[in-house]
Amino acid sequence: MDINSIINSLSPVERKVIPYLKDNISVKEIVSNSNLLEIEVIRALQWLENKKIVKINIDHRSTVKLDKNGILYLSKEIPEKRLLKILKKRSSSIEEFRKFKEFEPEELNYAIGSLKKNGAIIFENKSIKITDKGIALVETNFNEELLLKKIGENTKFLDEFSKIEKLTLEGLKKRTLFVKLDVTKVRNIQLTDLGKSLIKHSSKLKQEFIESLTSSMIISKNYIGKTFRHYDIKGIVPKVFPGKKHFVNETIEYIKRIWLDLGFKEMTGNHIDSCFWNFDALFTPQDHPARDMQDTLFVEGYDNLENSELLKRIKTTHENGWTTGSLGWRYKWDIEQAKKLVARTHTTVLSSRTIANLKKEDIPIKFFAVGKVFRNETLDKTHLFEFYQTEGIVIDKNANFKNLVGYLKTYFSKMGFNQIRLRPAYFPYTEPSLEIDIFHPVHKKWIELGGSGIFRPEVVKPLLGIEIPVLAWGLSVERLITDYYGFTDLRDLYSNDLKKLRSTKVWIK
Amino acid sequence: MPTVTLNRNVVESLIGKKTPIEKLRDRISMLGTDLESISDTEIVVEIFPNRPDMLCEQGFARALSSFLNIKTGLKNYTVQKSGYFCKVEKTLEVWPYTVNAIVKNLKFDDESIREVMQLQEKLGTTLTRHRKKGGIGIYPLDKIKFPIRFTTMKLNEIKFRPLDSSKEMYADEILEKHPAGIKYSNILQNQKEQPVFIDANNQILSIPPIINSYDTGRITQSTKDVFIECSGPDLNILNVALNIIVTSLADMGGKIFSIDVINKNKKITTPDLSPKTMNLDVKYVNKILGLNLKEKEIKKYLMMMGFDYKNKNALVPSYRNDILHQIDLIEEIAIAFGYEHFPTEITSFGSIAEEDQFEKFKRKIQDILVSLSFIQVNAFCLTNEDKINKKMNTNYDTVKLLNSINQEYNAFRYWLLIGRTFNSKNELDHLCVVISNSKTNFTELKQILDALFTALGIEYKLDVLTHPSFIEGRTGSIIIKDKAIGFIGEVHPDVILNWDLENPIVALELNVNELFEKL
Incomplete structure (x- = not known):
């Protein structure tokens, strides 16, 4: 098929998608660049693939997003930071913190353990005191906080994280309802040779085609001088099932x-x-x-x-x-x-x-x-x-x-x-x-x-x-x-x- | 129907002629038995219940050889007097008769013993209905001493060694423990006494219809002469059974001798092998068959079936029990003529076809619903209580089966399927329409109901209804001319879960019989 007849057969949504096509672009990027719906983009890409204009590669990528507590601590500061802030004012004990009910028991244990390990706090006769290192830490951003912020409200791909971020994530995975891990299908686009030459003719895509023939077009004879878009008549159509008597x-x-x-x-x-x-x-x-x-x-x-x-x-x-x-x-x-x-x-x-x-x-x-x-x-x-x-x-x-x-x-x-x-x-x-x-x-x-x-x-x-x-x-x-x-x-x-x-x-x- | 395995060599040597396998296959089928398989050595056939005489090689070969036009006509068997008698002393009211015979000059080997035993067993399961209509015993003559007595004894007085046992047993023990006793003890249940055959040496020969004695009732390769008794409630059946056995043994080379059975002052001499006569009307034969056969041809065909014909009478062999009416002779003539040779012709009278009006109405309803894209299902009428009531949260009174071997199908469906429904008074045809998908609702089905009734030209209305299978407030009864003839509603999620389903269901059910009456 020559380029012109391919252009004649492109549906409006295919024509809208073509200007955004380049090698290795993901569906997500096309969606955000084009302002089209994801379902429209996917459908258009499938048609384009049928026409051998693109090739869709499907990757499986690990993702991470915030869970219930992760979302909570995004706005509320993580437990260890709040613990340090309290200790900066006065020393306290585990019992006191427990009565305090500000912290989930598991989170409290984790925060104390982690702060002690980092030398931010010390124990003196059952009383917990903040160290100088701890005082300094109050003013800095914890790795955990940075990661929570980075993940934010959207789903992020695991392979986009740095080594340190990944290490921090390992810690968060152990904590209750901080993060959720998943695997998603990612569609990446590869332009074929045909696709590459089509893009060079993209100016022709601007031409107006008649899509559905409507009754008003017929009455007003509006169709005269215009081109009907060519359908892919060999394409697969959704199945319908007739009513039927039992055989x-x-x-x-x-x-x-x-x-x-x-x-x-x-x-x-x-x-x-x-x-x-x-x-x-x-x-x-x-x-x-x-x-x-x-x-x-x-x-x-x-x-x-x-x-x-x-x-x-x-x-x-x-x-x-x-x-x-x-x-x-x-x-x-x-x-x-x-x-x-x-x-x-x-x-x-x-x-x-x-x-x-x-x-x-x-x-x-x-x-x-x-x-x-x-x-x-x-x-x-x-x-x-x-x-x-x-x-x-x-x-x-x-x-x-x-x-x-x-x-x-x-x-x-x-x-x-x-x-x-x-x-x-x-x-x-x-x-x-x-x-x-x-x-x-x-x-x-x-x-x-x-x-x-x-x-x-x-x-x-x-x-x-x-x-x-x-x-x-x-x-x-x-x-x-x-x-x-x-x-x-x-x-x-x-x-x-x-x-x-x-x-x-x-x-x- | 019993299937017998016959020795093909024995059958063919009895016929006296080798027949190609293809011809045998065809002729055996066209003679009136269901051929299952045939090999170089065996013929496996299902014998129809009207022909117990064909349950062994001898009887089968006799029928086949005359059908093949080799030895036709009534076969004569000579019966000599043995001079022996059997005295009927005392009998149970339910087991009053016995008929006896002797066959001498036999040569038994493993094969012929098998043949006799198969015949005895198959006659037992068919002609005598699992021994309910008679027991058959065969004994080596040299082991017993005449006269024989047929009498009854108390269970705890009867003691002998039965076949398939290593020791002597009392009769009550036999009935309880011996395999044959367990199998057949129900026939003469609740009787204080049991029939017995006893010889002149006071040996117990057997307790009919259960089992023979090991000492006197076992045929071996050294047996030359045999005594045969049949006893039971139906004299006609007993005579036929005896005649089938003695004629088969005679075909094996034996000579038949009669015995006098003396009951008080009455004496009968058995076996009686004289043919029965039945009047045959040639015009009737031709009318039923649609043929134009001459008397001579009718005689020829009857002879091909082992009969004879003299002076407008058919002579029926004594081993045939199935000739009740001359219509039975007509079938014999038709078989000999060959079913395959009948011309094809349908009746010439004018007749007006008519489809049942109600069936037609049901078809119309089906057509309307199919045009609305519904898919019709066709399911069994039989189901079970669990499906009819438990899963549907209802309590209908169903029609139950008494003896279904399928426990999953032991009641007739009461409702909610397309087709026939059953309650204790009626059988009714119901229509059921069901829609199920993730977002179906009452409105979707009510639209269908509207469309159906518009097409039928019937007006209806809905009244609020409470039904245990449906959601309250979303169920209605369908009213036509002030009469409720069905219901429509959203099926309750409890019921949906009972069936392990997930999608919402809307359903309607209509009594089509009532709808038809309201037309």
């Missing part, structure tokens, strides 16, 4: 969109429900392992199930198949087991309730849900105790297994997976049953993504009153999300780390 919720919205596009109605419902709706209505026998304490989260309290016609049908279906043509599970069904409350273990509980409330004239119909389900799992990298599931049911007298395959393939292709495998599986409430695997294009392996099937007559007939095919599925949600966002730890989905929430890309499919 899991974004994915869920996308999933909902798929089902809505396919003509499904949404089902919603409680997270806590009875075993009756979660298990019994889905022909899951009461001794099924899924109903064990180690798999399912049970909630305090009971659902007072009414002794309804539906209850009787479900009981009979479990015991002997009722009129479904099934043998049933052949055991004695217990209503007390059905009354227990659980954190729902699958969204299929929404399907059982929906089917039970359906009128015959509503059929054919299709429903979907996306909702949370719960398991009694420990929380780790690959397990969550609560997670989402997406559920679907298709109720139609002509629905068949082919259609089930069709819906699953359509859904997964809309999720971006065209290679899926349907594998025989077992669930107590579907027959035929299947598990869905998708072929992961990167990991090159099959990944299990959910269960599906046609609801058994033992499920549908007691709930609906008639036997009709109901296609059903319950599919994983989190696994698709971790895959899309590249998470390897499931817990990261719900850690709500602000930095992650802000930087995670949006769901685009």
